[in-house]
Amino acid sequence: MHRLLVALLAALDAILAAAGGIAVVLAPLALLWVVGVGSPGWGALWPTTAAVWHLGHLVPITVTLPDTYLAATGIDPSFASFTLSLAPLAFATFTALFAARSGARAGEAGAALSGWLSGSVVFAGIATLVALTGNAALVASETWLAILLPSLLFLVPSFVGAIVGAWRVGDDGPIDALRERVERLPGAWATVPALALRGLALTTLGLVGVGGIVVVAGLIARSTQVIGIYQASNADAIGATVIALGQLMYLPTLVLWAVSFVAGPGFALGTDTAITPAATQVGALPGIPVLGAVPDSTSSWLLLLVLLPIGVGALTGWILRSRMPVTTDPEPIGPRLTLTVVVAALTGGAGALAAIVSAGSLGPGRLADTGPQPGPLALALGLEVLLGLAILLLSPRFGAAADDLPPRVRDERDETPESSFSPRAHVPFDRDEHATGPAPLVSAPGTGIASDVWPSAYRGPEDADHAPSTALDDDEVRARIRAAWANPDDGDKGPAGRR
Structure with a gap:
């Protein structure tokens, strides 16, 4: 263009x-x-x-x-x-x-x-x-x-x-x-830069999604308080519309606050206040309806929310691991370790940036200090995502598909025996040892059925190469065998003699 x-x-x-x-x-x-x-x-x-x-x-x-x-x-x-x-x-x-x-x-x-x-x-x-x-x-x-x-x-x-x-x-x-x-770059190192940026995008989207879910859950759980603040404002239809639009514009800010709450450091709603999963210390809040979703007390069960950022890191690690090529067997630890640390560090930096843009002054006096702190949020997110990434990126890969391996590694795997037992030696079939009875159609007396009567699966290479040109077909062989058993030369053998 x-x-x-x-x-x-x-x-x-x-x-x-x-x-x-x-x-x-x-x-x-x-x-x-x-x-x-x-x-x-x-x-x-x-x-x-x-x-x-x-x-x-x-x-x-x-x-x-x-x-x-x-x-x-x-x-x-x-x-x-x-x-x-x-x-x-x-x-x-x-x-x-x-x-x-x-x-x-x-x-x-x-x-x-x-x-x-x-x-x-x-x-x-x-x-x-x-x-x-x-x-x-x-x-x-x-x-x-x-x-x-x-x-x-x-x-x-x-x-x-x-x-x-x-x-x-x-x-x-x-x-x-x-x-x-x-x-x-050699081996798997060539994919590390692109995968690091992809990992940052995945962790960022995952954490934002977690924050959005927490905001919605808080609004539903404390809907009574939110509606009560709306009613206490005594706003008419126009005023309620303006309040709703204003809160909608602040929705991304609330999502970032929720991310900080889930990660652990929480956020402030005024000087000397803190809203965290471990404890809540907050005084009088502004009469903004959406702030009614802020919990006035916490439970020890809320500490389990820290598993969500770890889960985001684990999911990201699984996606990144599936996109890393297998260049050698076993896989080198260096590229995977570097990728884990870099993605965790970038996520921590993104958390610090999110805290900076979502903090500020909401009014005069004690409301001059609201929002999360950059340092604690960056440290918490970095460590939690690092743990989730390490679970999937640094663990051994089991059951790697053969197509994922380069040709040299596939050849080495094919040459490696699947079992430590030595292969079983092939023993030729001995027809004389497995003779089954009287054999009128034998090549030599007492040696069992003639070689041209045995099925082809039991014939040796010399039989196939030197078979007589007058070999009988299968129907004629079966007919002669039935006749031999029906009219034996020796009366004490065969079905008639046994009777």
Whole structure:
């Protein structure tokens, strides 16, 4: 595909990614402005939209409450200005996924660099425009952060997607050179880099899936508390809709909190608070309905949740082991050990990143400290996944299929005897020793049935090579044998003589 066309399509992807996130905020806010506010000030609509979009892209915003509001509500003036930095990660997730897909398409089209640069520059331009026009007296953010962080959320995933797309189809350039160098590594080492990245993707998806299941289970188990908080808010239909949409935007954040809870370190909902499977220490919570799913007490049975990350590691290890080629018999331990440690370390790093993006300030005072801690979460996930990986990757492989082995190893296995017992020597069949009675049709008296009468399976090689040309056919042989037994020469032998 032509590079100019790829660059234009990447620029369109960047516009759609930015416009989609902004529209998700602007549409419900405009409806709220029209229906919920008696005399709306349209000048505040865009700054509010920009502030929510920035917050969703990890940009901290500063909220300043007016004096009239403080006087009407009786709020302590020390809480008049505070920082809100707990991000609704649905916006960042949407932008990152859109960017990764755009970069992958550009890489598969053979213009990875052009597509990546075009999309990143266009998205950075949109972020700059929003940052320069979105500040207001009540909500504001640092301009350089409002430009840098959203731009990075598009630039980095787009770059990763472009590399993956170019690796998949080739680029006749540095990606192919790198791939050729990796494939030159000896034995099973050539597959370790690709399997390490695949393992990171598998553990990440598995842990996110576990977190989602825990969130749903918590909402179902404590649905009474969630509904009670909804009812206590006394919100009308519009207010309930806005609350529901806001909680939906924070759903990825809650999933990452659940991952930290399952792993063991848990998370905080304010200063000097902790929600973990071992113990729960939490004070008064904000009146947000979804927080009703937070358990107010714990049970020792919840400690079994730590088996879920171990299970994710074991499943990942099983998948990776099935894709590792068998180059020698027995398999070398070095590549498998390296793969186990690298995947566990990368998963721990992903856990630290998840803790960073899902932590922040939810309001003034004690709510300034919410979310998991990066260090404990990275250590816990790394060790738990390491244990699960080691169970499958470092254990011996039993019953490996012959097709999985290289030709040299298959030949060595075929030459190896299956039993330690020596093979049984072949003993020729002795016809004279197994003579069965009177034999009128014998080649020599007293030697049993003649050689030309024995079935071919009991004939020796010399019989087959030197058989007389006047050999009898099978029907005639059977007829002569029956006649011999019916009319024996010796009366005391045969069936008639025995009578």
